[in-house]
Each structure stands twice: as structure tokens, then as C-alpha cells.
Amino acid sequence: xxxxxxxxxxxxxxxxxxxxxxxxxxxxxxxxxxxxxxxxxxxxxxxxxxxxxxxxxxxxxxxxxxxxxxxxxxxxxxxxxxxxxxxxxxxxxxxxxxxxxxxxxxxxxxxxxxxxxxxxxxxxxxxxxxxxxxxxxxxxxxxxxxxxxxxxxxxxxxxxxxxxxx
Numbered sequence: 001x002x003x004x005x006x007x008x009x010x011x012x013x014x015x016x017x018x019x020x021x022x023x024x025x026x027x028x029x030x031x032x033x034x035x036x037x038x039x040x041x042x043x044x045x046x047x048x049x050x051x052x053x054x055x056x057x058x059x060x061x062x063x064x065x066x067x068x069x070x071x072x073x074x075x076x077x078x079x080x081x082x083x084x085x086x087x088x089x090x091x092x093x094x095x096x097x098x099x100x101x102x103x104x105x106x107x108x109x110x111x112x113x114x115x116x117x118x119x120x121x122x123x124x125x126x127x128x129x130x131x132x133x134x135x136x137x138x139x140x141x142x143x144x145x146x147x148x149x150x151x152x153x154x155x156x157x158x159x160x161x162x163x164x165x166x
């Protein structure tokens with residue numbers, strides 16, 4: 001059993017990884033946002049941490065990336081959306097894995113988490129800019145989501161293959 005200190009350290013490291021992965025490659029999207037690779041670490045945090053630590057690692061790391069990148073208006077919403085993505089990844093995997101094998105469970109949970117991300121930013125941007133202009137970002141967010149699913153599954157498989165347990 002890990003101590004609280006160990007859990008905080010692991011969650012902090014994953015938050016830093018989320019931030020770096022989000023900031024490493026940023027492709028501007030049509031409506032003031034950007035496509036990034038942070039979602040794969042958000043999903044990983046959801047799968048390997050407890051719900052609270054996964055939520056915080058994903059939310060804090062992603063919000064910090066927005067703050068450091070000048071997207072301050074997005075930071076609070078990003079904190080909630082990315083934190084909820086980690087929760088969906090965690091609980092989606094736990095529920096699906098009761099009925100289907102591990103890999104399909106990861107796919108289902110990650111796709112659901114990415115759908116939440118796409119819908120969350122659509123609603124937020126719809127309230128800010130209008131829902132018709134906000135729809136322009138749906139394809140860009142879907143590309144980011146697909147990359148997050150693929151890379152997240154590759155990362156968790158790499159962790160499992162090398163018996164990395166956090």
C-alpha cells in the first residue's frame with residue numbers, strides 16, 4: 001500500500017507530465033484553442049491513479065498548461081473537463097472490465113472520456129462565442145481525442161508490459 005506522500009508525489013509527477021505533453025506540441029485550432037498530446041497522460045492518470053488523485057493530476061496539469069500558454073480564460077474549464085476525463089477513464093474502465101476484456105475496456109473508457117472533452121469544450125466555447133462558431137472546433141478536438149486514445153492505450157500497454165505499477 002502506498003503512503004499518502006507517495007500518492008501525492010506520483011500524482012504531481014503525472015500532473016507535470018500532463019502539462020509538458022500539453023505544451024510540447026500545440027497546433028492552433030480554428031477558435032482560439034489548440035490541439036495537443038496531453039490527453040494521453042490524462043487518460044493514463046485516470047487508469048493508474050485513484051479517482052481523486054487522477055482527477056487532480058489531470059485537471060491541475062492541464063490547467064497549468066493553459067495558464068503557462070496564455071489561455072487563462074480556458075484554465076478553470078480545462079481543470080474541470082480534464083479532471084472529469086480522468087474520472088470517466090477510471091470508472092469507465094472499472095465498469096467495462098467487469099464484462100469485457102482489458103483492451104476493449106480501455107478503448108471504451110477512453111472514447112467516453114474524449115467524447116466528454118469534445119462536448120465540454122463545445123459547450124464552453126458555445127457560451128463564449130456562440131454555438132455555431134463553436135462547432136468549428138469539434139473536428140480539431142476529435143483529432144486530439146483520437147490521438148489521446150491511441151497514445152494513452154499505447155502508454156498503458158507499455159506500463160503493463162514493463163510491469164510499471166504506480
